[in-house]
Amino acid sequence: MKDRGDVVFITAALVLVAGVPVALYSVYYFAESVQLLATAVLVLLILVTLTGLIIVRNWDRIIASVFRKPVQLSRSISEPLSKSLSLFAQGETQAAEGELKRSIEHTVAHYTWVQTRRWIVGASAALLLGFAGLVGSALLKQQNDLIVRQNAYFREQIDQQQQQLELQQAVANQSIRSEAFRRIYGPEYADNPRVKAESVRSLISVERARIAADENTLPTDFINLHDAQLPSTWLDSADLRRTSFRGSDIQKANFNSADLSGSRLRFTQFGRATFIKASLREAVIMFSDGKASVFSDANLTNAVLSKVDLAGALLDDADLSGVSLENSNLEGADLRDIQNWRQMASIQGSNIHGVRNPPEGFLPWALENGAISQAGALSDLWEQAQAFRRKEEGAQ
Incomplete structure (x- = not known):
């Protein structure tokens, strides 16, 4: 035991x-x-x-x-x-x-x-x-x-908060967008260019966010400012890249030091508007009226200008490298110290009659490359543009 x-x-x-x-x-x-x-x-x-x-x-x-x-x-x-x-x-x-x-x-x-x-x-x-x-x-x-x-x-909580923030931001952006459209296109602010300028800046910011988030309903990444009435609006130093001003009135507007790279001006009135030191790289300007506009020291590299009335415009010190300037009116324009004019892509059919302060050798070079010099030639470009627009929109 x-x-x-x-x-x-x-x-x-x-x-x-x-x-x-x-x-x-x-x-x-x-x-x-x-x-x-x-x-x-x-x-x-x-x-x-x-x-x-x-x-x-x-x-x-x-x-x-x-x-x-x-x-x-x-x-x-x-x-x-x-x-x-x-x-x-x-x-x-x-x-x-x-x-x-x-x-x-x-x-x-x-x-x-x-x-x-x-x-x-x-x-x-x-x-x-x-x-x-x-x-x-x-x-x-x-x-x-x-x-x-x-x-x-x-x-999950972070995702929900992010979704809530995005929803709130989307609601806020829609409110800003609607208000901007009302101020830009509505009659109550027709004589208030300052309000319109701020509305354009707000709209640009919201539209860029929509495009970046793939929320743009249009099959394009251009910001739509078609037919906007923006005369005398101050948009200096504004970020207006890839903005379309089709049919808009931006006469006497201030675009000094603004970035309009890749923008579109078609059937646009921009007479006496100023683009001093502005960037218009690869911009496309067609069928537009820009009499007496100012492009002093502007960057027009690789821009396309076709059937544009630039009579009396100031282009002093503007960079014209790669510019295609065809069938446009330069009568009386000031060409003092224009840069890289020999590197222009084309000047075919443009009227250089009466240009002021052209660089030495410019006139014979332009005529050799298809430009014309005839008083009053192409002075009806804006009328032609309006007729062409009516025809284009009627066909649609």
Whole structure:
């Protein structure tokens, strides 16, 4: 029959192996519930307290039980050994051998049980570490899953906020757009160019955002300012890239230092408008009236001008590199210090009669390249443009 101390030892080992993983798993299981976790901790504290009280109350008995076993074991080994020696001295060899055999058996049994207990302790520790590792892995996995869910939730919240902001911005932009159209095209601001100028700037900003977001309903990336009435409007330094002024009235308007790169002026009236230091790179100006307009120091690189009336215009210091100027009226225009005129793409059919301050060699060069010099020629370009527009729109 096994000793009660051994039973207690084995029971304690089993409780340790089973209890610790259960406790860890309980923490894992109740991790998401603060109330249940607090209850579990409280119960554990009560159990520990009760266990401590029991140990303190029975301390002497526990100590006696712990040390009684080693004493009994040592006696079970030493007494037969001592007795066998005594029997050998008395000549009772057979009895001495029996006692010696009993002592050896006790020694072997004790050693075997010690080794068994070591194995139990080692196995228990290994099992405990294995369970703890599994529970730790489970806790880590749950934590990672929780982080993934939290990140997904945060992303969803951010997406919803972004959508809400975009919706609010779209509503605000639509309001700005409607108000800008009302001020640009409505009769109540017909005599207020400053309000119209600010409305144009607002509309340009909103339309660019719509085009960038692929919300433009037109199959084009041009900003539509067709038939706008913008005489004397101050749009200096404005960003008017790829803006279409088809049929618009921008006479006496101020476009100084504005960026009109790639813009379109078709059937447009821009007489006496100023484009000082403005950029009109790759702009297309056709069937338009620009009498006495000012392009001083303007960049007209690779621009296309066809059937444009520029009579009396100021083009001093303008960069004409790559410009195609065909069938247009330059009568009386000021060409002082125009730049890169020899690199013009074309001047075919344009009237250069009476131009002022032409660079040396310009007149013979222009005539050699198809220009004409005839007083009053092409002075009816605007009338031709209006007739052509009526015909074009009638055909549609």
